Amino acid sequence: MSKIIEGLYYTEDHEWIQIDGDTATIGITDFAQSSLGDIVFVELPEEGETLEASNSFGVVESIKSVSDLYTPLTGEVVEKNNTIEDSPESLNEDAYASWLVKIKLSNKDEIKSLMDSKAYQNYCEANS
Secondary structure, eight states, rough: OOOOOOOOOOOSSSSHHHHHHHTEEEOOOOHHHHHHEEEEEEEEOOOTEEETTTSSSEEEEEESEEEEEOOOOOOEEEEEOHHHHHHHHHEEEEETOOOOOOEEOGGGGGGGSSHHHHHHHHHHHTTT
């Protein structure tokens, strides 16, 4: 079973979200990184870009496939993890320590559409 951390939010696209005030830190879950296999490339948006919920904001490429990243929340990119672009394999080492972007939220109500850890665990079990 993949590692799932309590206190984070999750999406059906296997992203995790940590909320701190009006900032959301977004990454991919352990389930996602193990499904992808060895990650060799990550493309992330630039700081200052506005992301719309449910739209693609980047790409993760593994030796098996290329997958779009989808933003779960609307907001402006305030920071991107440049280390991930330089060392994408760190996502395989610890998906929860390897965040992708931080966004300043424009609509905190969107958080209600996300799953908590228990709901995400149930989702993974039902879809694996």
